[in-house]
Amino acid sequence: MEKKLTITDIANMAQVAKSTVSRYLNGGPVSAKTREKINKVVTENNYQPNTFAQSLKQKVNHTIGVIVPRLDSSAQVEMLRGLDDANENDTFLIVNTYQSTKRELAAIEKLRTQNVGGLIVLTANLNDELRNALTEFDAPVVVQGQEEPNFHRVVMNDLQAGTVVGEFAASLHPQNTLLLKIDETMDWAIGHDRFLNIRKKLSTSKVTVVDSKFSIAEAKVAAQQAMQSQNFDLIIGATDRITIGALQAGLATGQNAQYIGFGRSDLSTTVTPNLTSFEYDFYQTGKKIYELFCTVRDTNPSNTIRTVLDGELVVRDSTEK
Missing domain, CATH: 1.10.260.40 (lambda repressor-like DNA-binding domains)
Known part of the structure; x- marks a missing residue:
């Protein structure tokens, strides 16, 4: 036999x-x-x-690994809050990778050995090594932050955001604009997508582009260096924190500029002047991430699912002359 x-x-x-x-x-x-x-x-x-x-x-593993690039970001914190509020039966294992690829790879491997029931990855950028590690992960994977067509994902509509901000910026008729962005290799969505259409809309005016880091202090330094040789009448930062760093630099160097940021944080309404900003609801984003994860886990779809979230421009005092 x-x-x-x-x-x-x-x-x-x-x-x-x-x-x-x-x-x-x-x-x-x-x-x-x-x-x-x-x-x-x-x-x-x-x-x-x-x-x-x-x-x-047949049982469902209710432990989910959550990988975040940094915890000093109000956007990340709000997304985690949304995840937690939407959750009913799952337990989250949260790992902060400090924007380190090495740490992120180690976290993926560690969570794999712990047999978690899936991964939620809030990511700045994915390289081939990270893509391979996530592809080989034998549990549901949902990515937030980057347009990764091979993964289920929740993305912010940064191209549309750039269009809205660019059109509004052009309506201010600036003569000399400073764009403070993030290195594209650090975060493609924030460093590239947010600024692509802004630059197109401002193509008829003078534009200076400077790479910054995410912190207010580092953004202030980057802005001050640009301001040593130029006066700007419009400054746009990749995030509210970056724009606030530029605002501090502008006040210190006597710039008579208008300011626009991106994000949604208490900082926008606590600085003076209050900051005009393109705002996303990161709390609801967290809920959408969890909703997508549950769909993927429960239905095991054959095709990748893409959820796109829009935001809105909120005009405040920083763009009023």
């Missing part, structure tokens, strides 16, 4: 873990590459699973 194939046999033949084979057989989340390997073994050996045993074993 021919020996019946076991889960251990399938795992050895496919060169994967037994737990991965178990998830595959129970309809759980498995990466496309791994699924293909297991499916080949199952098909070639005409394996027939014990459906009664499967029905007893």
Whole structure:
């Protein structure tokens, strides 16, 4: 009598873990590459699973790994608050990677060994090494922050935001504009997408572009360096914090400029003048991230799901002459 194939046999033949084979057989989340390997073994050996045993074993893992690039960001904090408020039955394991690829890779591996039921990644940028690690992760993965077509994702409509800000900026008729952005290699959405259409809308006026960091202090230094040789009548920062750093630099150097930021934080309405800003609801973004994760976990969709969130321009005193 021919020996019946076991889960251990399938795992050895496919060169994967037994737990991965178990998830595959129970309809759980498995990466496309791994699924293909297991499916080949199952098909070639005409394996027939014990459906009664499967029905007893099927459970949902309610521990979710959440990877964040930094915790000194009001946007990140609000998204985490939205995640938590939307959550009913899950436990979050939150890892701060300090915008380090090495730390992010280590976090993915650590969470994999802890057999979490999925990953939510709030990311600045993904490189090929991170993409590969997330692709191989045998559980649902949802990415926020970057346009990554191979992953389920929640993204902010930064191209549309740039268009709105650019049109408003052009209506101010600036003669000399300073754009304080983030290095695109650090954050493509904030460093590139937010400014692409701003630069197009301001193509007829003089524009100086300077890379900054996210902190108010570093943005102040970057702005002051640009202001040593020029006077600006409009300054646009990649975030509210960056714009506030520029505002401090402008006050210190006697600039007579108007200011526009991006984000949604208490800082916008506590500085003087109050800051005109393109605002996203990051709390609701957190809820949308959790909603998408649950959809992916519960339905295991064959195609990636993309959720796009818009914002609005809130005009305040900083753009009034």
